[in-house]
Amino acid sequence: MDLGTDTRSDRTLLSDLSKGVKVRQASLVQEWVDIVAWANRNIVTTPELAATIVDGVIDTGVPIAGEGAPLVSEFNLMELIAVLGRSPDGGRAYVGRVIECAWRLPGIYASVLEGRLEPWRAERIADLTRPLNAEAAAFVDRQLAAVGGVGWAQLERLVTEAVIRFDPERAEAQRQAAADRRRVDFDDVDPNGQVESHSVLDAADAHDFDQALSRRAKLRGQLGDTDSFDVRRAKSVGEMARQDLGLDLLFADEETGEVMATSPGRKVELSVHITDTALNEDNPFANPVGRWDQGRTPISTAQIKEWLRARDTTVIVRPVIDLKHCVPVDSYEIPDRIRRRVELRDHQCRFPGCPHRASRCDLDHAQPYGQGGVTCPCNLVPLCRRHHRAKTFSKWRYVIVLPGHYLWTSPHGRHLLVGPDGTRALDPPRSPDPDE
Template structure:
């Protein structure tokens, strides 16, 4: 109590602060030393301690070890995924119990209509079910656009969801056997593409962690459950060599190159951006009309906003090596963007527009 009073904190806040210090000093010693050395801000260590507090000792040590060399580069989204992976890796029973507990609370609700004749829809779904629904709605929204609907993508997605409902309501009327009443309509079902990476821990069964493009790390048992869903078509792709670099002559990017870049970079490579690479444009680092090849080593995923910033403003970047990029901001700041996140390299300096 005296310590909390001296620190000028409330009883609740003071106890939380002491708990965070103890968590760092005893269970996250590498992070604690980084704070003492002045390499990591205290507030950041406190937030990390809050995330690791519920973990078992082995999982906390795993997080501390992974953050040892890159704690100043890792963003909060990456940190949350790291903690999730630690739980799956070292306490899969708890992870499975938590998943089952959450699964029991799945719901899909439609609120009462508003005065304007609209409703709000909200719910909780299995990640794979949610992905299937998102893909189905997106495909229909794109088709509506091609058929002449000039509404925004969000509006077309809303209309597409309604069309899915109306199609289901019409099944009994349009596709039922008139004598028996049996519904004879068929649906394409779930289509899953499985990229399998075999490692030593995979073969020995020591690593229960799988990685889902849409959600991050998940239990391998959950992936097995998704694949066993009725009418699921599973496509197993061969191992993709991310170092493969065979250029093509055209400006258009072939699917094999697009896939390699997306698997290599995962997200938009602008400093701090977390937009998934599958939703990004692919930018030619060296412009195609200036001799830049169309190959993975010269392609970088950038979301539309940051692609335009690179094209129409003074933001610039160079590829240090595939997957590692050095950015220069209009005010002269350098950012190194790579697999570990974004690092600010230096203080700002004045940029000479004549250099560009």
Template sequence: DARVAYCAHKVSYAEVERQITTAIARFDPEQAEKLRRQAADGRKLDIHTEAMSLEGTIEVSGTLDAQDALDLDAAINRLAADRKAAGSTESLDVRRAQAAGDLARGQDTLPFDGAKGGFETGLRPSSTTEKSIKITRVIDLHVHEAGVFGDPNATVGRSGRKPVLVETIREWCGAPDTVINLKPVRDLADHVHVAGYEHPDRLIEQDDLVDHHCVFPWCTRPAERCDHDHVTPYNKGGPTCSCNSAPLCRGHHRLKTHGRWSYDVLDRGTYLWHSPHAHTYRRDHTGTEPVLRQRP
């Protein structure tokens, strides 16, 4: 239609979408309700803990209800403004990020008295019980002596994570109410063996530090969120020990148990998988590689 073509270029895509949504709500309420539910099902909040940066930062992304998002934005803006009033010289983006952490710990800024020309610095609990939320973090540190005694830019390895700076660790340890519990160094070459079926904590920890991920071909689920499998089943004589244990995510654990997949340990952290269709895959810390069958 010439009349539509005449004005179409003047209407934005967002306006067209809004008009369509309005029309659906007016003339097809059942479809409108279905679309609303689909949009609600898309709500999520992802904290990408598996991708920590060298500086100790983690990306956060998500989709919230509009009112929840607006309330969260307002609370973060208020706490960021309070930090500036208390003397912070950080940028707005940094103060907003810090404010999100304050909210996560159930803390609020101390009152700022602009009329009296003074303010108090610090944080206070926002709950009526006046108690902060206690957060426990377990960090596996592998520190080179250069990081302890010399180079402040030396990195500290974390099991299953990207490296972080020694200076970042110092900041974490310097936070108020921090409690540090030191554990002995875990020898990954040590052979752990127990008589029972259940994997002990020291064997689970050793598996997680050696393999980092589910050991099924191409799987990337972190080992700490996996089951711990007997490579040779326990009921077929397989021992519960370092040379017969590996992390498998729940789905691939079931596939190995019920789906006719099997695997062998070539070396600690290196596995040879056999599929039901006679395909073979080599899996180690570098990834997965198909093993070509040789023709007779």
């Protein structure tokens, strides 16, 4: 393709692009009109035939538009989505947004048809109003018609006001559900030994935490720390944590009941694989790279030394675990020592393509315990909660080929091999069994 033959001036190019935007906009508006006409022709009256948004592994569908909008045929919608050239999930959501606007947000829909509101902005509004009851959705529609265009933050506040005003029980349920989602997460460690953290906190707790970090960072600067203010805030997190750990001097082992004393400060538990010469700087053949299982990342021996040399650090050295060792226990409950072996062997959920850490997964008995399956590493497989449910409640199945290697069969007969090197598809889908 010759990229240098267009002789149009910049002025002409910009004019042509502007015309193209208007043509594309008009075409999309016409698409909305046609989708509404299609929806009018394909209304169904029974929920069993209606198109729904599917949530999770179990089919707990909700209609693709909000309360008061028509239900449309599930199977006819599949054909419409194919004509639109969209993915099944994306197309279902897109058509639902158009229906949401046409039936529950008439002011928004009119603005789209008249060219006063871009369709993508209307879709964003529809995503926010779909869970609302009819009164709340109508309130949002009226308010937007009265004030014209608003920013996204103002729009979200408007939706929140609508929920509190017209559906207070739902507002309280949402508040409680949001409170139940409070958490603090840590990502994988990067090659430089750093980790990103994300949290959802109560607003008052977050304010106090923010103030405490800033106060500590300022104090560190006054005491001579020359790092930037942001770095001093980050260092203060570890300082606060180690001070808290220093209060916990005694703990009881859950399995043995033995009470052990620990040193205050940092507790480091690293499953690090290094050679016997790795930490010897004078050895020219030393391998400077270790591997941290918990962080699932290569780390430099310099980083290992820095961690272990930190003040008030308790270092625990455990013997190497033989991952091939398999001694079952006579119970359904899984001891920590067996869980640890499985986690070190598999590292993550063993469903095809799933990246969830094994330490955050359920351990599934490949052969159910109630059917003679034993509780030992060779019969335990880490599966995250979502894929554990898929194996239990759907037609997804797997067999253990070798320790750490699993052959999965999908509901439509596709075979996928999951192992230490990832997931590999073995064959195309088989024809469905007419007897199933």
